[in-house]
Amino acid sequence: MPVPEFVLALRSRVGHDLLPLVGVTAVVTDDRGRILLGLRSDVREWALPSGIVEPGEEPARAVVREVEEETAVRIEVTALASVSTTGVVEYPNGDRSTYLDLTFIATPVGGVARVNDDESLEVGWFAPDAMPPLRTSSQGRLERARAFTGTTWFAS
Numbered sequence: 001m002p003v004p005e006f007v008l009a010l011r012s013r014v015g016h017d018l019l020p021l022v023g024v025t026a027v028v029t030d031d032r033g034r035i036l037l038g039l040r041s042d043v044r045e046w047a048l049p050s051g052i053v054e055p056g057e058e059p060a061r062a063v064v065r066e067v068e069e070e071t072a073v074r075i076e077v078t079a080l081a082s083v084s085t086t087g088v089v090e091y092p093n094g095d096r097s098t099y100l101d102l103t104f105i106a107t108p109v110g111g112v113a114r115v116n117d118d119e120s121l122e123v124g125w126f127a128p129d130a131m132p133p134l135r136t137s138s139q140g141r142l143e144r145a146r147a148f149t150g151t152t153w154f155a156s
Contacts, residue, residue: 002118004052006054006055007019007021007052011095016093016094016096017096018088018096018097019097019098020097020099020100021053022052022053022059022099023050023052023053023086023102024051024052024053024059024062024066024102024103025048025049025050025063025101025103025104025138026049026050026066026075026077026104026106027103027104027106027142027145027146028049028067028075028106028107028108029105029106029107030107030125032125033127033128034125034126034127035048035126035128035142036049036071036073036108036113036123036124036125037049037123037125037126037131037132037134037138038070038071038120038122039120039121039122039123040119040120040121040135041118041120041121042119045133045135046131046132046134046135047134047137047138048103048134048138048142049063049067049070049071050101050138051065051066051069051070059102059104060077063077063102063104063106064106067106068111068116069117069119070116070117070120070123071111071113071114071115071116071120072111072112072113072116072123073108073110073111073112073113074108074109074111075106075108075109076109077105077106078105078107079104079105079148079150080102080103080104080105081103081141081144081145081148081153082102082103082141082144082145082148082152082154083101083102083103083153084103084140084141084144084154084155085098085099085100085101085155086099086137101137101141103141103145105145105148113125128146
């Protein structure tokens with residue numbers, strides 16, 4: 001997974017210290033009820049499309065960008081399903097981060113699902129009853145998005 005330039009610049013100053021970042025996740029559902037997933041190249045697990053918000057970038061624009069970069073699918077954001085945080089994530093090189101994740105609900109508006117960068121090994125649409133095993137973080141985010149009734153979920 002490529003590390004964003006701004007994160008590399010911060011790491012040059014803070015080393016491996018804990019770095020709080022903002023992440024976005026998309027639950028993209030097509031008109032047949034299928035959900036867009038990618039098989040991540042770094043951990044080799046199926047997951048919802050996600051990524052890091054760049055400095056000054058609007059989160060909804062960031063999730064649109066991330067989904068297209070990873071899957072070639074263009075989306076329209078329709079709702080903010082949940083706001084949550086991760087625990088500390090420690091990377092093999094010793095870097096430590098924690099993420100504020102904003103999970104958006106979206107619909108596809110163009111493009112054809114395919115591997116579009118080096119972050120995914122496979123990309124595809126899956127019926128809810130025929131999904132591959134998901135990365136734990138994606139499971140919780142998907143559950144909250146599927147339970148969305150118009151009120152954003154916040155941890156209490």
